[in-house]
Amino acid sequence: MSETRSKARARHRRRKTALVVGVPLALSAAGAMAYGGVFGMFGADAQPKASAATATPAWATATADGFASVNALGQNGTYGGRDGKTVTVKTLADLEKYATATDPYVIVVAAAITMDPVGKEIKVASNKTIIGSGTSGHIVGGGFFLGQGVHNVIIRNLTIRDAYQGVWNDKEHDYDGIQMDGAHHVWIDHNDIRHMADGLIDSRKDTTYLTVSYNKLSNENKAFGIGWTDNTTADITIHHNWIRETQQRNPSTDNVAHAHLYNNYLEDEPGTDITSAYGNYARGNTNMVLQNSYFSGMNNPVVRDSTATLKQSGNVFSGTSGKNESGGTGASWDPKSYYSYTLDKAADVPALLKSGSGPRSSLGTTTASTTAATGTTLTVAADGTGQYKTVQAAVDAVPANNTARVTISVKPGTYRETVKVPSNKPHVTIQGTGGSRKDTVIVYNNAAGTKKADGTTYGTTGSATMAVEADDFQARNLTVSNDFDEKAHQDISAQAVALRTAADKVFLDSVIITGDQDTLELDSASSAALGRVYVRNSYVVGNVDFIFGRATAVVDHSVITLKKRWDGSSAGFVTAPSTAANRKGFLINNTTVNGDVTAASFFLGRNWHASGDATLKPQTTVRNSSLSAAIKSTPWSDMGGFSWKADRFAEYKNTGAGSGAASSDRPQLTDTQAADQTVAAWLGDWTPTAS
Template sequence: MSPRTPRHRRSRKALALGLPLAVTAAGALTYGLFGAGTQPKASAATASVPAWATATADGFASVDALGQKGTYGGRGGQIVTVKTLADLEKYATASEPYIIVVAAAITMDPVGKEIKVQSNKTIIGSGTSGQIVGGGFFLGQGVHNVIIRNLTIRDAYQGEWNDKEHDYDGIQMDGAHHVWIDHNDIRHMADGLIDSRKDTTYLTVSWNKLSQENKAFGIGWTDNVTADLTLHHNWIRETEQRNPSTDNVAHAHLYNNFLEDVAGTDIKSSYGNYSRGKTNMLLENSYFQGMNNPVIRDSTATLVQRGNLFSGTSGRNESGGTGASWDPKSYYGYTLDKAADVPALLKSGAGPRSSLGTSANSTKAATTLTVAQDGSGQYRTVQAAVDAVPANNPSRVVIAVKPGTYRETVKVPANKPHVTVQGTGGSRKDTVIVYNNAAGTKKPDGSGTYGTGGSATVAVEADDFQARNLSIANDFDEGAHQDIAQQAVALRTSADKVFLDGVIVSGDQDTLLLDTAAKEKLGRVYMTNSYVVGNVDFIFGRATAVIDRSVITLKKRWDGTSAGFVTAPSTAANRKGILITDSTVNGGVSDRSFYLGRPWHAGGDASLDPQTTVRNTTLSAAIKSTPWTDMSGFSWKDDRFAEYKNTGAGAGAASGDRPQLTDAQAAQQEVADWLGDWTPAAS
């Protein structure tokens, strides 16, 4: 590329990643490149952990709040398999994190027993064999970060339909937070199937079957209006009331649920979704079949309906209220299924899955190759380890690189997918891959110069590549080589599904080239928990790329001056470009000296439609008040450049020179919109 020419902190879906517990617990980055704390070692064993053991919640359970960063349960803790009540209770009530696999039908003794689950637990059924019979679980005040998945919880029923004596619930929560209840079959209990009480919040209930019960799901038992919860893709059938009943909930988001009253049975619904007290409920794209009073609200409550379908229903079907409108996408990302598709979708997809909680769902254990300069590993260079990966390898190969500075270039060719290059030191600064080629550097064989792409220290051409816990740098000395082209790439990617986690990518001009294998091909990159350092067009290319929760550090030029451009996208038409979100842009440069970006029409290609969106990001005073500029005769105003809710001294109000997304536009420019059907996960 030519150098001259709020109350809640949102947790995005792409953050709902399967990262090791130690990495997640480390929390947000300490801004400032060398002020970052050390990063815990990520062992090669992480790569062989089943996907269900690293799953994270969506909805309100994914939101960072109350000192908890989303909901990931016992991830990172020991995986234990239990078949007895004694073992289940032992691990569920322990203080340390566990992933507890229930591999048998466990009968509660006495009947109605509710195990008092402690924080940081995943309790998951093994396929369809995990069952809790005659009792359930209790999550008390302050218990948090709990996942209950893939279980059948059943048969505490004591013969009294409207049972006032036996408080035997499937799952009861009193004052808990950050809980995910997913893919369970809960039925035929004595009181209720699920109770969310006493300010329980940051709760997501998804893909469950709730049935054969008087009271399906009660929410509330509080005068406070503080709780936030998400209910989606649940099949609620043959239940009379509390489907759910939602009392005094600040934000209740219900979508894509299927409420069914089957004709000709003894169980008759008295009502469906109920917004009570001062609840503010948003009800979207759900399907109601045969329900009496399918949607009701108190006069004090708010209930907004969008896109719901009703078949054979009768009685009250209400909406309205005076509560403030709110958008779930200001808290988390989600995608609605069509309401008409919901019955078939849930009949096939709700409840326990044979693929969860079993070794069958585990990926093949990763092959691990070790690299160490001192000869203590299998290879002395990273490239030698890459060369040892078999062509067209079908499963993950982890290249574990011991601390040190590796002065070499590395290329991962297109026929070697599923490669992870991972530093094993305590910090991402401990393992450094560095070289100093530039675009104008002559090749040793005399065949010309490297060019911009060829100058990369690390070049990734293989899909499903991951890098973590290391630094990649280009230390080309611009001052000493003013006679040649200055572009000097540290990392070049030209592949799809590239996941960069906990890395430092540093250089000067053209540091990070995010490309695709061809103009017509998709190339997605997700970078998180990382740093990018540079000055001129130092994040550039035609990839569909997300830089999330990271630090972009602006660097002075070789002569001590401050001037540069953060991004130079060359996005193909009808594709997403570069998205920078929930990050920080800073650095020791002069105020108002850097642009956020300019449009790179590579080769003068007028068909390109470059895009950069910078949103929810802290901008230092280094950013110009008119943050976009033209390039090589192409006006930035003809392409796609925008901001949304940025903060800091470098942020500014909307103007003709500083376009801002509307809320509606921003809802279509989320991490999930960029990544599509790919959810990056550590492997």
């Protein structure tokens, strides 16, 4: 066994640079978004490669992470068909034509394609990217087959479904979603695979350098089988997948030299017809590292053969029973010796994957044709490989009063600077290009009491690391931070804003916004102006009034993380709205509120009557969200001599240890009231879309 491990290790050559990969809009992020391009304009005909004047969409050039990124077997990572033409297909004939071709292709599936006959598996050739166009790409009644030696294949953003033939444990129909026999360098990402006849994914016969990420695997007897060989040579990464209502092979991992499973969510819902037999299974001579995954209701959540080696760390088991095993005598190994990766907290995984796994509307698509025709992309790289070295320099290059979308594409790195997008530069997107929103960080450390060169102080508003004053702004797949050190500067005012918005139609998508006091200021251009902000699939981190302002804002399908104060104490307020009486304030919807803080130490909010203005009517509604035990049983607080009960604070159908029943100290919306307090009601005539 040790000799086999040594030979396997020698095959690898580590990549020296960070990889550009697509991360889900769930909180880590779907980094590969759709910008520019000409999709949808030419039907099923081949699309021309982007010219110098037209930016290639990030998803068309995305590369894999995990073991699929490793240089080996003559293949340098996994990048699919990026070197070939891009084609859009809507028929089975066209899909098969391009998928089986010898040339590289990026194949955009823009319709529901029904396999004929049922169970057909298209034999995909090397150097292909097959990607669904938004959520419209469906493969119905069949799937894909990657045979011996097929390599450099990406299958993304598809719904593969419904080859089921009515027999639960079907021994007759080998109809899989994706089957691989002896392939290498394959990336399976952001798919929804369900209700097939045999299994959803089969990785067989020494298939190796495989990464499976951000997929939804559901409603099936067999989810994901790996093995069918006595050899122990395969190297596989399985991360951020939501595997639910599947009986077995979740996955079953047989004779895998290096199996790295992390941040997966395995769920067996109670009271259904499908009952799990086991969860993650290390079989044969497998050497598995299992990290920060979440197991809910699973029977036998982690199983190990006596010949296998399985090392666990950081996993969460909720309502599980039966075997939960680890151990073995195989050689210890560290995934970071092969590739870089970042672990999410296991407790955050369910919320992250419920919102972030499966097909993304932003992948495989572009937005308005006007953007495709006239949009511009500016590149930023701290190492000098982009057009600009700082984000602010790229913002400065945006023409005043521009009418078309300008995307500022920021390469991974830490950018210690302040950024201001002025009001005369609308339609700007700032997008990190890394594999995680943690890869691209814009950070500074001004606080309200920090002195400027002229001796005056910045004040709360002026302390922002990033200030957005332009309408129709978007930020995506990056971190904005204020790292002001409160402990070291107890002599000055500690409000320190990471991100301030003072504009309308601001879309913060798959970002991390982190600080301590006053992290995220959601404002408007003036007291009379409407300022709408939509925060989706993101993290907001702080402790005191860290979501505050007068904007009409939604925090949707996100994670709000409570943070201890500089002295280690736990006390704070999530929101501090200062809403005008004729406006809507803050809506927190389908979001998790958690953090490593003391139980019953945080309020959901307090009513900020800015400048003592009694005409204001602050509003926060928290609905359909999961509240940790950190939230007080009386979750609202007075501020500045004004009673919160005279303003607008309420909850609706929240869950978790921090939720509670209706009382005079804990108002709950009725169903009728809740029907008027929705995301659509908050945003009005604006529907945020990635652009």
